Amino acid sequence: QSVLTQPPSASGAPGQRVTISCSGSSSNIGSNTVNWFQQFPGTAPKLLIYNNNQRPSGVPDRFSDSKSGTSASLAISGLQSEDEADYYCTTWDDSLNGWVFGGGTRLTVL
Amino acid sequence: QVQLVESGGGVVQPGRSLRLSCAASGFSFSSYGMHWVRQAPGKGLEWVAVISYDRSHISYVDSVKGRFTISRDNSKNTLYLQMNSLRAEDTAVYYCANGRYCSGGRCYPEFDYWGQGTLVTVSS
Numbered sequence: 001q002s003v004l005t006q007p008p009s010a011s012g013a014p015g016q017r018v019t020i021s022c023s024g025s026s027s028n029i030g031s032n033t034v035n036w037f038q039q040f041p042g043t044a045p046k047l048l049i050y051n052n053n054q055r056p057s058g059v060p061d062r063f064s065d066s067k068s069g070t071s072a073s074l075a076i077s078g079l080q081s082e083d084e085a086d087y088y089c090t091t092w093d094d095s096l097n098g099w100v101f102g103g104g105t106r107l108t109v110l
Numbered sequence: 111q112v113q114l115v116e117s118g119g120g121v122v123q124p125g126r127s128l129r130l131s132c133a134a135s136g137f138s139f140s141s142y143g144m145h146w147v148r149q150a151p152g153k154g155l156e157w158v159a160v161i162s163y164d165r166s167h168i169s170y171v172d173s174v175k176g177r178f179t180i181s182r183d184n185s186k187n188t189l190y191l192q193m194n195s196l197r198a199e200d201t202a203v204y205y206c207a208n209g210r211y212c213s214g215g216r217c218y219p220e221f222d223y224w225g226q227g228t229l230v231t232v233s234s
Contacts, residue, residue: 088155
């Protein structure tokens with residue numbers, strides 16, 4: 001299983017706000033910033049959020065993140081059908097001396 | 111524009127070797143750290159290895175230590191992953207992605223650029 005724990009699935013209706021959690025430990029999320037990715041089937045992941053709620057150019061501000069202790073969350077507001085995808089969190093782990101990913105969350109837009 | 115193009119994937123028998131390449135263009139490759147990330151069929155992402163811009167720092171996930179070697183040729187703008195003693199559980203799409211780059215007091219996001227991936231299948 002993954003070092004970071006994400007729920008396998010999440011869902012919401014268009015226009016709603018949905019959050020996806022990512023739980024870790026003091027050696028990873030508790031000590032380092034978290035990145036979030038969006039991935040559509042058959043394509044490479046796309047960076048959504050990095051370095052404490054920073055968004056690469058082109059990522060809408062409907063996507064935001066937060067962190068508290070050893071957990072982080074991705075929030076998607078104003079849910080749209082095109083947001084239906086897999087979402088992953090990742091961060092550096094000081095104990096493992098490497099990057100760790102969450103197992104991924106499949107978001108369904110109802 | 112930024113391009114990362116992986117190559118070298120294919121079908122290989124358990125215990126054999128394979129070398130992946132990632133050709134970079136559109137950015138200052140020699141100034142960036144670089145990652146390999148893999149994704150087994152129907153599974154999630156797994157980070158594999160990272161190399162700093164000057165090769166001074168290299169790190170691997172435990173499951174590939176001693177079997178895989180990450181390297182780079184900055185003169186050719188190319189990243190490599192030498193994979194030895196391959197196992198069935200190494201079957202995955204392998205992606206290269208950019209790593210750390212800092213300039214003028216600002217650090218740019220890691221994993222911002224990705225290739226399209228190359229499929230490695232380990233099977234007898």
